Amino acid sequence: MRIYGLDFTSTPSRRKPLILVSCALQGRVMRAEGSETLTSFEELEAFLASDGPWVCGMDFPFGQPRGLVEALGWPPSWEGYVGKVSRTSKDEFEDAIKSDMALRPPGSKFRYRLADRRSRSTSAMRLFRVPVGKMFYRGAPLLLRSGVSVEPCRPVPDGRVAVEAYPAVVARRFLGREGYKSDERSKQTDEHREAREKLVAGLGSGVLEEAYGFTVGVGEAWRSRLVADPMADELDSLLCAVQAAWAYTKRDEGWGVPEECDRDEGWILDPELLAGD
Secondary structure: EEEEEOOOOOOOOOOOOEEEEEEEEOHHHEEEEEEEEEEEEEHHHHHHHOOEEEEEEOOHHHHHHHHHHOOOOOOOOHHHHHHHHHHHOOOHHHHHHHHHHOOOOOOOOOOOOOHHHOOOOOOOOOOOOOOHHHHHHHHHHHHHHHHHHEEOOEOOOEEEEEEEOOOHHHHHHHHHHHHOOOOOOHHHHHHHHHHHHHHHHHOOOHHHHHHOOOOOEEEHHHHHHHHHOOOOOOHHHHHHHHHHHHHHHHHHHHHOOOOOOOOOOOOOOHHHHHOOO
């Protein structure tokens, strides 16, 4: 099966492109085979239109918390509120998020999806520092327009399947809270490089196989590139592919989405999130 992982940014450019890693899942091994840089959303749309079958794990929130959707009076279904967002300007979208935050008490400004809490990620509505809300604004409408099957928000009979990924969940299995990357040159350390070496080694280990049902095969050239990149964009894309491949192995079990998931909020596909609150 063709598996992809996509490290996402809300402002792709030549300096900070989207990184698309392609892999092949055969039996109990997923092999990294290729990598492509996408410098615009037009290039991402072209990929989404490419022939399936494939499954792609993408590192941005596909949905927003139910409480936010209700508070803003958006349509309740994923297709409904993402469609509304697609017709809203960036400033209007951000103003709507900020207006909800302004009405909430100190210490509780953000609302969280169940997937956010279980993955220990930031709120899907956050607009600063790690601006995943801006990523949602750019990415979710693309998925809606593309017609791909979006698990679990909009499953349709299509060989192209998009699943939400969060590479930090995979990385924590091997590194705990140890950092392994930074976009700022001054914060890139030898300790980060050592952590990347440990993480890449872990992808081929029994620890990964026990959790995900397969190992990741990377050649020496791949291994050197993944360890050498201090921003770890390609490595994060590969971790997204791990989660996409796991979801594919669970396709006959609801793609690994638990019953308690609010499907209009979306879900991060990883076995770690099945453990409960």
